[in-house]
Amino acid sequence: MATSIPISLDAMGGDVGPEVVIPGAEIALVRHPDIRFLIYGEEARVRPLLEAYPRVRDASEFHHCDVSVAMDAKPSQALRQGRRRSSMWQAIEAVKGGNAAVAVSAGNTGALMAMSKFCLRTMANIDRPAIAAIWPTSRGESIVLDVGATIGADAQQLIDFAILGGAMARALFGIEKPSVGLLNIGVEEVKGLEDVRTAGRLLRDMSLPNLTYKGFVEGDDIGQGAVDVVVTEGFAGNIALKTAEGTAKQIGGYLREAMGRTLMSKIGYMFAKGAFGVLREKLDPNKVNGGVFLGLNGIVIKSHGGADAEGYAAAIDLAYDMVKNQLTDKISQDLVHYHRGGFGEAAANSKGDK
């Protein structure tokens, strides 16, 4: 018998909670029968759902937790009230203890990141964690990080993000040497933040074995899939991600309005329904759901709080892929390459020469 993949779930996270998480687990389990779940949540709400989804019940261990972290809890508040006792914390701690290979939560991002940092700690030689998003592009998918774990990043941290994102691209896309770009404004070397320029110079000079540095990219290059991995600090990254989501929603609205405007356009819509279905699928945020917390001693996947069961299942699929494709090992390998090459010192020393 093949080894199973143990995944811990915070059943209480998300706008809905267990009524999305358990059906989502069922969908993912059908696709990946070798998953075993460790489910954390309020017994009174989760147990009846497990009875309704016996496939999940039979493939999981359930643990009752008294506390659920509210979707609007501030990170500090969540830590104070939910440390050790909440379903969110317990799901993360299962990763720390080695019982789970990865944790999934649709709980609030700030609280989940604060607890993940507190419980798992950052990896040796990594200053700060990052949230990596999977961005649908004209050419397929790219990884964009950081999309909001921390604000600001110096050259060293941007290089760390490049390594973390590169390892994730190797795991997720199966590319041997993913292409990496630094998000900047203008592609000429003269523009942009000092830290971005320094990071660019260093990435070019050190030519890491497992990624290809492609230089600066701009906001409109992300959607064109110009590079496999887009690296930026968390403020701009979060704004880029949200802006793209908002623009997609806005254009979807225009399209609906245009198609309902006249009899002719309604007839046209009837004929082209299949094509619109394909389009809707391309734009469905549920299809690509899951932010990956990188740089910690363990992997945590953040599902969108508003995801439905299908969307939550996509986050579990992502968690499964990350374990199957040995993301953690790949990150460790890449960090060893980086630090053995003495590149870490070069980056650290660069702080003075801005």
Next chain:
Amino acid sequence: MATSIPISLDAMGGDVGPEVVIPGAEIALVRHPDIRFLIYGEEARVRPLLEAYPRVRDASEFHHCDVSVAMDAKPSQALRQGRRRSSMWQAIEAVKGGNAAVAVSAGNTGALMAMSKFCLRTMANIDRPAIAAIWPTSRGESIVLDVGATIGADAQQLIDFAILGGAMARALFGIEKPSVGLLNIGVEEVKGLEDVRTAGRLLRDMSLPNLTYKGFVEGDDIGQGAVDVVVTEGFAGNIALKTAEGTAKQIGGYLREAMGRTLMSKIGYMFAKGAFGVLREKLDPNKVNGGVFLGLNGIVIKSHGGADAEGYAAAIDLAYDMVKNQLTDKISQDLVHYHRGGFGEAAANSKGDK
């Protein structure tokens, strides 16, 4: 006879140059016969075009310039080679000297901003200029600034941008008290950059007479038209703008692909052609063309370098509107309100209490 509106044009700016600028001027002139142009450029290229567009010729004064600023010139290089002598410089200087009420150029943004700053200088009590973009939203249009004039902004500069953008909204949209939001990640007060938080607190406390501060907005709120004016520093603002453009292009590509996929969808497209026309118009970057340089002693409008004659005409329309609606006076009024109220000192003092 009504007074004419004098507008200076850098005929050599843009990917094409005078072959777009002069036909663009013709289109705008038909719409606004009270414009008078001051046109700067290479005589050998511009003269024949003026003969081909006699309406523009008759409404303009032409001045030959030896130097044209290259589209890929670095700002410092452009200043060194093009100061005083280039068509770009001359168009800006016409504003400084009072011969033109506003300048329009499709030349490269970095060079145009560097020359504008050098020639016009920032207004009293304004540290840094900003580039304001007009952003099409689900509800109409919003103003977003800064989209790339400078990188980073402290609380005082963000407040300056709020005042500049508010005045522009009053001029452009005719709203008495435009709503203003600060771009941030997460709407809770606890998150985000210190400077953004400080600016938010001050804007709330001082309740300026000519704008309504609405708090933080996120990337996806921009396209929904949540506020009339979105304030941010230039790095994140530029990335947001480019990302939205890239996403619109990407979805346009999906849509074309979907409509050409099957016979049924092609038939559907034939019926819905009119509706797609409306949609295309909504997404046409030519329709909303022109970044407004704010905070200088004079207004400069940057047209997109790749704009066609119709797009360039839109930038001239914008320039015309800004003069007609007395943008400069409105900015001055708002700055007087702000500084008379002693708010400037409050903001300056806040720098210590982050």
